[in-house]
Amino acid sequence: MNAVEVLASVDIVALRMAPEAQHLQVLLHRREREPHAGQWALPGVIVNGRTPDTSLEAAAERALREKTQVVPCYMEQVGTEGNAFRDPRGWSLSTYYLALLDPRQVVEGEQLAFFDLNSVLARKVLLPFDHNLLVERARERLAAKTVYSSLPLYLLAEKFTVLDALGAVQACLGQAVNNTSLRKRLERLRELGWVSDTGEKNQPRLGRPQQLYRYTPQGERAFMFDRSLLPEGA
Known part of the structure; x- marks a missing residue:
């Protein structure tokens, strides 16, 4: 990446109630490309002049459509995190969204899975970039609005x-x-x-x-x- 470029992305913290239980789960996507290929991460997409998105909301919808094939019951923007250290490719920022899913929502394939939210918050499940922090901030927003x-x-x-x-x-x-x-x-x-x-x-x-x-x-x-x-x- 050119030294003057900033890598921008949109990431999704998608939550559902666990089936037959009363705790939350977060939907993760196994990365297919470097950096951190093969690791579980939040589903997200790059946003730049070459992508078809006309807004951040459109990019969030594309992230869900392309990476998860799920339709949320509710979604809202939480915030933006950015610095020179969160991504090994250089200066980057992520605008991240909270999405709430139907408890009966299922996913297909080996690249998608629901993880216990508390395990991610406690960092028993370590995510790449600063995705653990993004999950934490999204949970804070959810609790505050609850x-x-x-x-x-x-x-x-x-x-x-x-x-x-x-x-x-x-x-x-x-x-x-x-x-x-x-x-x-x-x-x-x-x-x-x-x-x-x-x-x-x-x-x-x-x-x-x-x-x-x-x-x-x-x-x-x-x-x-x-x-x-x-x-x-x-």
Whole structure:
């Protein structure tokens, strides 16, 4: 790379709720080219004058389409990281996005796999470049917005119970929350048309039948509450 060039990329931190569990997983792609060929990394694409992208959002969509073949339920830009050391090819920067996936999302082939998010955050799974940091920053954004918004509901299946919603919220925050507070939020969303009652119930193996709901967002962004989900000082 020429000394005056800056290598620009768009990378995706795509998360889903683990099947049959209440923790988050991050989607990784095995790199096919140097540097770091063969290592697991965030799916991403180079952005320059030779690529067809007309915006960063278009580049993010291309990264998902070309590297993962998944369609997110929600996606937003988190930030940009750049310096002369993150990439062995020279000065580089990455604009990275948070994408939330359906819990039933599957991937095909040996080049894609879901990894436990906490293992990546704890650096038990080491990623190339500064991708561990990008995952950490995306998780911080998710946790911060969970306190005030309906964002975790994008991680749920089409039909969900209160306990499903509670599990998603706690996975996003990394801590327990009050069940009653969450129920009040869901009721508020139902009153405003952001959550609908399906009229159906599921039958768990243990316990009573649970009401099934559907998330029906009334806009492209999450609903913002005027109060924190967590008690003061939490």
